[in-house]
Amino acid sequence: MIEVKRLKIFYGSADRRVEAVDEIEFSVDQGASLGLLGPSGCGKTTLLFAIAGLITPNEGSLLIDGEKVVGIRRDVALILQNAGLLPWKTVWGNANLSLKLSGRYPAENAAAVLEELGLAEFRDSFPSELSEGMKRRVGIARALAITPSVMLMDEPLASLDAITQERIQNLFLELWQERRFTMVFVTHDIEEAAFLGEKIIVLSERPARIKAIVENPQMGPLNYRETSEFHRIVTHLRMVMEQ
Ligand SMILES: Nc1ncnc2c1ncn2[C@@H]1O[C@H](COP(=O)(O)OP(=O)(O)O)[C@@H](O)[C@H]1O
Numbered sequence: 001m002i003e004v005k006r007l008k009i010f011y012g013s014a015d016r017r018v019e020a021v022d023e024i025e026f027s028v029d030q031g032a033s034l035g036l037l038g039p040s041g042c043g044k045t046t047l048l049f050a051i052a053g054l055i056t057p058n059e060g061s062l063l064i065d066g067e068k069v070v071g072i073r074r075d076v077a078l079i080l081q082n083a084g085l086l087p088w089k090t091v092w093g094n095a096n097l098s099l100k101l102s103g104r105y106p107a108e109n110a111a112a113v114l115e116e117l118g119l120a121e122f123r124d125s126f127p128s129e130l131s132e133g134m135k136r137r138v139g140i141a142r143a144l145a146i147t148p149s150v151m152l153m154d155e156p157l158a159s160l161d162a163i164t165q166e167r168i169q170n171l172f173l174e175l176w177q178e179r180r181f182t183m184v185f186v187t188h189d190i191e192e193a194a195f196l197g198e199k200i201i202v203l204s205e206r207p208a209r210i211k212a213i214v215e216n217p218q219m220g221p222l223n224y225r226e227t228s229e230f231h232r233i234v235t236h237l238r239m240v241m242e243q
């Protein structure tokens, strides 16, 4: 489904070059989930934005469904850090934003998605009137409203309290299992990676290089966090990150 080959991305000009992504290579099967785990500033957002078609890589190739990624694809949704809501738009307006951008407004299923995420009665509220957890759910609703086959997420749960974070992780797990989209998420949170990633790629400090690829085949149950396998994976990821 997604194929990344020898990707290199840098910012700036030749004399002041900032390398962000260096020789990254991986692939993700259709319907699989991949976590990209790395420290702050290592190049995670840069890599994800390239997959989303928002940044053009300097070297290497990037394919989705066998097609070269050039610009934003209609079947790819992106959930931004801190939800990325427009403060002057209501919940309804924000949930329909990607559809407006891709010229399909209003969405048949935007209402159903808001209902499913418990946001229906807040349809006409503005982001400032919502809790942090609800704002993140509006960001998720926006992404789901286009019925994506690929879901890209950039630290969607950073700076949430621990309980809300776990609840929304559970929601991501259920949505992924129900809808079978291909999920690629970026995080610096080891436990989030272990809970949501069937496969986890550990990235180095900037420029992002692959340090390890960790298989996590037993993820999937909602109570996975309570299992010894989860703790084994968390300990292993922590060790690799600290190396
Ligand atoms: N637009 C930009 N221009 C120049 N440098 C940038 C730009 N965006 C990011 N960088 C640099 O690239 C590196 C990786 O950034 P980013 O991909 O945002 O990392 P992460 O998401 O892992 O925190 C950082 O060191 C950052 O300073």
Ligand SMILES: [Mg+2]
Residues within 6 Å of the ligand: 041, 044, 045, 046, 154, 155
């Ligand atoms: Mg980032």
